[in-house]
Amino acid sequence: MLSARYGDETIDLQQKLARVxxxxxxxxxxxxxxxxxxxxxxxxxxxxxxxxxxGAFLISSDAQLESRARVFGDxxxxxxxxxxxxxxxxxxxxxxxxxxxxxxxxxxxxxxxxLTLEEADFLEGLALQSALAVGNxxxxxxxxxxxxxxxxxxxxxxxxxSLLPQAVPRVEGYGLSYRSTTCYEVxxxxxxxxxxxxxxxxxxxxxxxxxGLASALISxxxxxxxxxxxxxxxxxxxxxxxxxxxxxxxxxxxxxxxVTAILVCYDPxxxxxxxxxxxxxxxxxxxxxxxxxxxxxxxxPLGMLPARTYEVEDLAMEEGSQLLLYTDGLTxxxxxxxxxxxxxxxxxxxxxxxxxxxxxxxxxxAQFAGxxxxxxxxxxxxxxxxxxxxxx
Amino acid sequence: MSLTITSRKSNDVEILILAGRxxxxxxTGALRQAAxxxxxxxxxxLIDLSGVHYIDSAGLGELVSAYASAASRGRHVKLLRPLxxxxxxxxITKMYSTFEIFEDExxxxxxxxxxxxxxxx
Numbered sequence: 001m002l003s004a005r006y007g008d009e010t011i012d013l014q015q016k017l018a019r020v021x022x023x024x025x026x027x028x029x030x031x032x033x034x035x036x037x038x039x040x041x042x043x044x045x046x047x048x049x050x051x052x053x054x055g056a057f058l059i060s061s062d063a064q065l066e067s068r069a070r071v072f073g074d075x076x077x078x079x080x081x082x083x084x085x086x087x088x089x090x091x092x093x094x095x096x097x098x099x100x101x102x103x104x105x106x107x108x109x110x111x112x113x114x115l116t117l118e119e120a121d122f123l124e125g126l127a128l129q130s131a132l133a134v135g136n137x138x139x140x141x142x143x144x145x146x147x148x149x150x151x152x153x154x155x156x157x158x159x160x161x162s163l164l165p166q167a168v169p170r171v172e173g174y175g176l177s178y179r180s181t182t183c184y185e186v187x188x189x190x191x192x193x194x195x196x197x198x199x200x201x202x203x204x205x206x207x208x209x210x211x212g213l214a215s216a217l218i219s220x221x222x223x224x225x226x227x228x229x230x231x232x233x234x235x236x237x238x239x240x241x242x243x244x245x246x247x248x249x250x251x252x253x254x255x256x257x258x259v260t261a262i263l264v265c266y267d268p269x270x271x272x273x274x275x276x277x278x279x280x281x282x283x284x285x286x287x288x289x290x291x292x293x294x295x296x297x298x299x300x301p302l303g304m305l306p307a308r309t310y311e312v313e314d315l316a317m318e319e320g321s322q323l324l325l326y327t328d329g330l331t332x333x334x335x336x337x338x339x340x341x342x343x344x345x346x347x348x349x350x351x352x353x354x355x356x357x358x359x360x361x362x363x364x365x366a367q368f369a370g371x372x373x374x375x376x377x378x379x380x381x382x383x384x385x386x387x388x389x390x391x392x
Numbered sequence: 393m394s395l396t397i398t399s400r401k402s403n404d405v406e407i408l409i410l411a412g413r414x415x416x417x418x419x420t421g422a423l424r425q426a427a428x429x430x431x432x433x434x435x436x437x438l439i440d441l442s443g444v445h446y447i448d449s450a451g452l453g454e455l456v457s458a459y460a461s462a463a464s465r466g467r468h469v470k471l472l473r474p475l476x477x478x479x480x481x482x483x484i485t486k487m488y489s490t491f492e493i494f495e496d497e498x499x500x501x502x503x504x505x506x507x508x509x510x511x512x513x
Contacts (some may be wrong), residue, residue, distance in 0.1 A: 209449035210416050255460070256453040260485065279485040297486040304456050305490065328449075376448075 019122050022050055027129040036137035037068060043107065043130040044072035050126075051092075051119055053111035058096075059083070060105035064138065075110045082108055092120065094127035099135055153185040153213070160186045160216055163223060169195045171268045173386050176201075179358040180379040187377035188215025188257070189327050190223055194230055199269060202230050205325040205381045206261035207280065209301075215377075218257045221250060222302075236263050236276040240299065240310040244278070247303025258304035262295070262325050266315065271385065273315040278302050281328050282342075286349045288320035288387070322349055322357075323383040329376035333365045340368050353390075358382050395419035395444075397426050402438075402501050406430045407472075411443030414451035414478075423451075427458040431465060436504045438497075442473035452481055459491065468492075472500050 026046045030039055040058065048056040055073030059082055060066050071079065082091060084106055092115045093108040107127040109115075115123065160182075168176050178191045188208030196202055204226055208215040225246045229239060240263060247254055260280035266273030277283065279301030282294035299310035317323065326345070333340040345361075354360055358380055365378070395412040408426055413419055430437050437458065444451075459469040470492040474482065482488045494500035 207449070209453045252457075256450070256457050258449075258453055258456075260449070279487070281484050297484060300486045300490065304453070304487075305460065 016118065019118055023122055023125045023129075026050065026126055030126075030130050030133040031136075033133075034137055034140045036064075036134065036141055039130070039133045039137045040065075040068055040070055041072070043126065043133070044070065047107060047109050047123065047126055048073045050122065051109050051111060051115065053092075053109040055079075056107070056109045057082075058105045058107060062104055064141075065105055065134070073110075079108075079110070082106075089114075092123060094120075094124040096127045096131035096134065098131060104131060104134065156213065156216065157182075157185045160220075163220065164191065165193045168193060169201065171201065174268055175355065175384045175386065176382070177358050178379070178381045179362060180377070181362070181374070182211075182216075182377045183329070183374045184212045186213055186216035187211055188219045189329070189377040189379035190219045190226075191325075191379050191381050192223065192226065193381070194227070196231065196233075196265075200265055200267045200273070203264040203266065203325070203381060203383075204230075204261060205280070205327065205379060206259050206302075207327040207329075207377070207379070208259050209257045211377055214253075215257055218250075218254055218259070221254070222247060222259050222261075235312065236265055236274050237310045237312045239263060240276045240278050240302065241308065244299075244302045244304075244308050244310075245306065248306050250303065254303055258301040260297075260301045264315065264323075264325070266317075266383070271317050273317075274312045275315045276310050276312055278310055279304070281326070281331065283326075284322075284324045284346060284349060285315065285317070286322045286324075286346070287318050292346055292349065317383070317385045319385055320353075320387045321385050324349060324380060325382075326380040327376075327378060329374075329378035330361070330365060330380060332376060333369050333378075334372055334375070335368055335370060340365060344368075353384075357384070395422055397422050399426065399430075402497075403504070405436045405438050405501050405504050406433075407438045407440055407497075409440040409443065412445075414441075414444050414447045414454070416448060416450035420450050420454040423454050423458065427461070427469070431458075431462055431467060434465070434467065436467050437462065437469045438472055438494075438500050438504075439469065440472045440497075441478050442475065444478055445475055447478045447481055449481075452485065452487065456487065456490070468504060470494065470500055470503065472497060 029046060030042050033039055044056040055075035057075055057079050058065065058070035084093060090112045091108055091110055093106045095103045096105045096107055098104040107130060164180060168178065180189055180191055188211055190206040192204050194202040206222060208218045225243055229242060247259060261278045262280045262283050263276045264273060275295055277295055277297045278299050279297045282296045285293040285295060295313060299308050331340055331342050331345055348361055348364060395410060395414055395418060398409045400407050427437060462469045472494050474493065
């Protein structure tokens with residue numbers, strides 16, 4: 001009698017031990033792969049085989065899981081209609097709980113004969129382990145997807161850098177330079193210098209509203225429009241009006257991502273030129289020993305509203321004069337609540353002459369910002385006429 | 393701090409009271425949605441900017457977008473009490489002359505009625 005009872009208990013313990021072993025083995029198998037499809041296939045196969053069920057499947061409201069193959073073995077045709085709320089005989093289920101405690105799916109086996117308590121425990125243990133493995137696999141898929149996006153952005157960045165002027169033209173008696181840094185991989189600022197056949201220089205500095213990839217796409221369409229009409233010899237006001245119309249015609253999203261721009265057509269032989277400011281922050285023209293001149297907007301940003309008009313202003317540079325076109329990313333560098341501002345930027349123009357003016361400006365801005373992250377694209381174009389006898 | 397929008401009605405004009413930052417993302421999205429709902433009801437909009445202490449270029453784009461979609465339906469979007477930051481962006485971009493801008497709410501509301509002369513400041 002006694003020995004028989006001990007015998008029963010021994011068998012009972014042996015069975016429990018076997019279940020623990022098979023659960024450990026199952027856990028090892030579902031965690032052995034990082035691929036989501038393999039994890040799901042493994043879980044279903046283990047559930048069906050260990051519980052000697054006819055089939056197994058997953059029911060999930062997660063779109064990513066729902067789109068995968070998630071049935072194994074023989075299950076009734078209407079298995080997709082299974083729900084935890086309908087207790088149909090022949091099915092047994094356990095919830096798969098995600099890392100935030102949410103139910104990501106139900107692991108269901110189809111077996112006409114009901115599960116024993118131990119078998120139900122096994123199913124629950126398997127569902128818990130599976131949820132972890134599924135979570136890891138999903139995370140892995142996101143990482144791979146993110147790497148692809150990052151590669152795409154890197155390629156886009158390389159293209160955008162290559163669209164900047166590759167070499168700034170050498171202009172006799174002048175120093176000309178530009179600098180552009182984006183706050184994300186790509187940005188919405190655009191700067192260009194095109195020497196015209198007649199010896200004049202066409203220069204543009206533009207800022208697409210917003211930042212990042214969307215603004216970068218818009219800046220490239222703007223560049224195409226600009227480059228296509230820049231060589232046509234149009235007066236600048238007409239050019240601005242035409243760019244405005246072209247951008248407006250690009251549609252609603254482009255209109256929200258309008259362009260503020262300064263167009264300059266300059267003749268370095270006569271030291272005179274023309275300028276149009278379309279809704280852009282003022283350019284600075286500083287003649288040696290004189291009060292700086294701000295060249296403000298004569299019309300609204302390009303592409304924001306249909307049929308706008310712009311006015312051309314004359315531009316003349318004496319010896320030692322400096323012209324600075326910049327985007328508001330420079331003046332809106334913040335240190336806490338305090339911004340760098342126009343006055344500090346003008347202060348830099350008033351300092352001693354330096355060939356590396358823009359590099360110095362960027363260094364000054366970085367020092368001002370301290371540890372604050374760059375929050376906008378920053379671009380500037382700088383032209384300085386040399387004094388007599390001075391290297392440009 | 394992001395943007396909060398409350399609204400109330402005065403006569404047939406819906407007043408959108410903005411507070412916070414009108415910037416790319418949440419702020420512009422919220423304004424776009426609020427303006428669209430009002431324009432779908434075929435009403436005029438007065439945007440109270442006295443609580444907006446910061447605006448970026450995308451924020452200005454959203455204001456103009458509301459203005460343009462109202463105009464295409466024969467409705468109006470006008471602005472009330474912009475603070476320094478918004479005011480200066482409207483000036484820099486030459487958009488000051490596009491919008492009708494008011495310091496006084498009663499004058500703004502009255503201006504939506506065609507019979508009363510407009511009190512543009």
